Each structure stands twice: as structure tokens, then as C-alpha cells.
Amino acid sequence: MYRILMLESIKSLEEAISTLGWEVPEDIRIEEPPNSNLGDVASSVSFQLAKNLKRAPMDITNDILGVLKTPNIFRKVDSKGPYINFFVDNDKFSEIVLNSINEDYGKLQDKNMKIILEHTSANPNGPLHIGHIRNSIIGDSLARVLKSAGYDVETQYYVNDMGRQIAMIVWGILNHVYQMDPNGKPDHEIGKLYFQVNEKLRADPDLKVEVSALLKRYEKGGDDELEKHFENVVKECLKGISSTSARLNVEHDAFIWESRFIKNGSVAKILKFLDPYTKKNEVVYMDLNEYGIEKELILIRSDGTSLYSTRDLAYHFEKSKKSDLSIDVLGSDHKLAIDQLNIPLELLGAKKPEVIFYEFITLPEGSMSTRRGVFISVDDLMEEAVIRAMKEIEKRRSDLDESERLKIAEQVGIGAIRYFIARLSPEKHIIFKWDEALSFERGCASIQYSHARACKLLEKANYKKKELDEIIDLNLEHPFEIDLIKIISKFPFVIEESARINRVHNIAQYSQDLAGAFNKFYKSVPVIGSDKEDLRLLIVDKSRITIQNCLKLMGIEAPQSM
Known part of the structure; x- marks a missing residue:
């Protein structure tokens, strides 16, 4: 998983710094580079060491690279200026990620700590x-x-x-x-x-x-x-x-x-x-x-x-x-x-x-007061969301019966409200806008739709769950399947970070990124009938689980059909 990349890179840097006889920083900085050309994770540890060593960060980087042993999960380590960049071995990493995902994916180790949240x-x-x-x-x-x-x-x-x-x-x-x-x-x-x-x-x-x-x-x-x-x-x-x-x-x-x-x-x-x-x-x-x-x-x-x-x-x-x-x-x-x-x-x-x-x-109309009797109740808001979602579902799925359309409209309407509010940090004022909340292109519906797509694809393939060791060809070829697995790998890390800062908007952003990566894969990577059908169906199933669990964190249902 993504955290493994961070831990492995930190471990190798600590060993290299110790080999050079330098004092290892208490907290070695690891970050995700702005684009994949600069690696999957990168470290600015040379800047951390520069003050005590009284040397240029670039010189420190060169010395570290001279003794650093590349961890097995990476294919190479190099530098871009003073930054030390780690490039993952996609096949090895993907095997670890896919093996780690079950229906409880995202459930982390017990912290043995009681929290009362009012x-x-x-x-x-x-x-x-x-x-x-x-x-x-x-x-x-x-x-x-x-x-x-x-x-x-x-x-x-x-x-x-x-x-x-x-x-x-x-x-x-x-x-x-x-x-x-x-x-x-x-x-x-x-x-x-x-x-x-x-x-x-x-x-x-x-x-x-x-x-x-x-x-x-x-x-x-x-x-x-x-x-x-x-x-x-x-x-x-x-x-x-x-x-x-x-x-x-x-x-x-x-x-x-x-x-x-x-x-x-x-x-x-x-x-x-x-x-x-x-x-x-x-x-x-x-x-x-x-x-x-x-x-x-x-x-x-x-x-x-x-x-x-x-x-x-x-x-x-x-x-x-x-x-x-x-x-x-x-x-x-x-x-x-x-x-x-x-x-x-x-x-x-x-x-x-x-x-x-x-x-x-x-709402754009203005503020409310219970005392003055001027307010929009949550009941009214939910009812309006479901009615609007129903109109959209009716346009898209005339093949479904009324009860099925209503079920999906309920999931989409309530999901739209929850996601629209969860997606922004609490410090920001919100004006609730229907067209944004119920957008099938940018809102929660687009994330729910990616889950429904995954379910439909697995159903069409009559998918029977296989373990990774049952699949012969594990080599990844298409950049979109590689990108998708990398984003899936970040889910536990995003949960840990969200819990650390007591915020949920980064979960909402991650869910949008995950859905976007899956939709690119869905549209561009052949699955059924391809020579890598088993592996790619497995990736679809692991995507389904991750999207579903991500939505669950925001109290949003994951429709199997939309």
C-alpha cells in the first residue's frame, strides 16, 4: 500500500545517513511529487541535514545516493536537484496492493483509544x-x-x-x-x-x-x-x-x-x-x-x-x-x-x-430562523433532493420500474446532500447549490456511478472471485491501470491522515480522484475478452470495494445500478 512506499523509502534513507556517519533526523520528510515523472515518493531530507552539516543540499543528496540501497519495491532511486526520488516497481507494488484488499479494506489497526464525539x-x-x-x-x-x-x-x-x-x-x-x-x-x-x-x-x-x-x-x-x-x-x-x-x-x-x-x-x-x-x-x-x-x-x-x-x-x-x-x-x-x-x-x-x-x-435565498418560522427543514431539503434526482434518473433509465428508480433516486439525492457538505473544509462558508450537488459529472452521483459501472462490468463478465495467485499474467501494461492501483493504494493513508486532522473533506476529494481514475480505466482499458481479463476483472472488483468503502465513510450508499 502507499504507506509501504513511504516507510520503505524512510528506512533506506535512515540506513544511508547512518552509513555516512551523520545524525539521522527525527522526522524524515517524505511527500508525493507533483507528477509521476518525479517519482512516486520523494524526500527533501538533504535540506533537513544541510544546516547541521553546513553543506549544500545537492552535495548531501549525491553522497546519500552513493551509499543508498534501493528497496526491493522500487525499480530505481535518483535525484531531481536536491530531492531524492523513488520510483516504484509497478508489478511488485500492484501485487502487494491487490493482495491487501478485502471487503474491510480501509479498516486500520486498533488504536486502543476512546473518543466521545458530540x-x-x-x-x-x-x-x-x-x-x-x-x-x-x-x-x-x-x-x-x-x-x-x-x-x-x-x-x-x-x-x-x-x-x-x-x-x-x-x-x-x-x-x-x-x-x-x-x-x-x-x-x-x-x-x-x-x-x-x-x-x-x-x-x-x-x-x-x-x-x-x-x-x-x-x-x-x-x-x-x-x-x-x-x-x-x-x-x-x-x-x-x-x-x-x-x-x-x-x-x-x-x-x-x-x-x-x-x-x-x-x-x-x-x-x-x-x-x-x-x-x-x-x-x-x-x-x-x-x-x-x-x-x-x-x-x-x-x-x-x-x-x-x-x-x-x-x-x-x-x-x-x-x-x-x-x-x-x-x-x-x-x-x-x-x-x-x-x-x-x-x-x-x-x-x-x-x-x-x-x-x-x-441556500441562495438567504438565512433562516426557527424563532421567526423562516427555515428550510432537512426533511424538505431531502425530499427536494430525491425529487430532482428522480427526474435525472427517469431521463437516463427509462428501462427501470418505478420502485427501482425511486430507490436509486433516494441513494443519489441523500448522497448529493452529504457529499456537497463533506467536500469542503468546515472553515469555509457554503451556499447550497442544487446544480452542483446533483451533478452527474462532478458531484457525488459521478462517484456512485463509477461504483455502478464496476458492478455492471463484473455482472456482465459473470465474475467469479479469484485470488491473485490464481492469475497467471500479473504484468501491468496500461498506464491507466497502473494509475488506478496507485490511487487505490492511498486509501488507508487518506483515512489515517483524515483521522489525524479530524477532517473529512480530504476523504471527499480522494473519492472524486478515485472515481476519476476508475472511469479513465473503464473507458480506455479493454477488460472482457482481453488477454489480461482475469487480472483486470480483479482490478475492477478491488476498485468496487474501495469506492464502496470510501462512500461508506461519508454515510453515502453505493448503488449497484444507476
């Missing part, structure tokens, strides 16, 4: 909308990548069941503000109620006192009937949110309700521990100026109730104790809140979370 965690006051979807897709895709990279990952949804928004909804139910449709999707009905309550409070701000009183009673505990109202609202909303998430292929291992940190005494214990660091006026707060943060962290309101940040502190403390690393996926507007949270966490002796901040996603 994502989505939308307030249960309405349906998921397009403002939430980037959080869900980044979080779910990253969890898949980390699991594949060998980490023990638990995904959590932090349920804000004690927020003012839930108190508003309960108040709305108790005061019959809106009659929810029992046959409607529960999260949508709760969202309509929440909108109506906001309108009511805007018209009469004095009613906010009643909402605050409800929240105080709930936090105090002991009112079973009120607790049941809060619990039912949240459960019903989560039922709808979970249904939406399932269609989007987003999974959570656990739903952690914030009220438990009040009920189990965690918040009280933390407040007691932090007491020496707090100040009091109308509220209890921490002055963070001495830590370089101008805004104070309020822990207790004037009415004696805790804040979201207080309970969030207890939640992060628990995550720190139950994992080796906790990861939060949050909008970029949470940066100050995390800076504030990290101060008391450090005082408590807890590990700080690693946070992936993302910029927001919008």
Missing part, C-alpha cells in the same frame, strides 16, 4: 433545518472515519431539555396556544407551536415571567406532572429528529439529557468546587479577565437557576472522565463559549475538548 445536538424545539445539517454530516462522517482508523468512538447527542425554549413550548401546551396535529411529524408540529408562542410573547412581553417560573419549577424538581410535560415534549421532538437523521444516514450511540446533571448532583458539586473562583452580585459568575477573556462566565442566574453553560460544564467534565479525547462539532459562533468553558474545565483537572468549528450553510 454532534448535531440541536435544541428539541422543532425540526432539524439546513442550519443544523452541516454539524450532523461533519460529525457523523468524522465518526465513521475515526472508527475506520481504529478508534473506539461513541457519538453523543446532547439534549437541551432544560432550555428556555422547552419551557416556552410547555407553557404553550398548558395555555393551548396551538393545537398540534397528532398525525403530523412531531418535530414539525412542535416547531409550529414554538413559533406561535414566540408570536404570543412578542405581543405581550409580560408573559415571559410565566415561562421563567415554569423553568424554575422544573429545575427545582419535585413536580412530577411538570417534569412529564417537559419530558414528553423533548421525547416527541427527538422522535421526529431521529427519523430525519435516519434518512440522512446519521447515527447517534447515545442521547445525553442535560437535566441529568442537575438531578445527579454533578452541577452542585462543580459549583461547590468553583466557589473560590467565583464572584457574586445579582448572579454567580467567574471573572475571566485574568485569563485573557473579557466576558465573564455566568454560572447561576439571579433567580437561582443554572444556565446552559453550567450544565454544559458538567457534561464536558463527564466526557473528559469517560474518554481519552472528546470532540465537539460546533458552529463558529460558539468560539467564545468554548474559550470560557475551557477555563473552569482546566481548574477542575479535566481535559479540554477538541472542537471542530464550522461556518454556516445557506
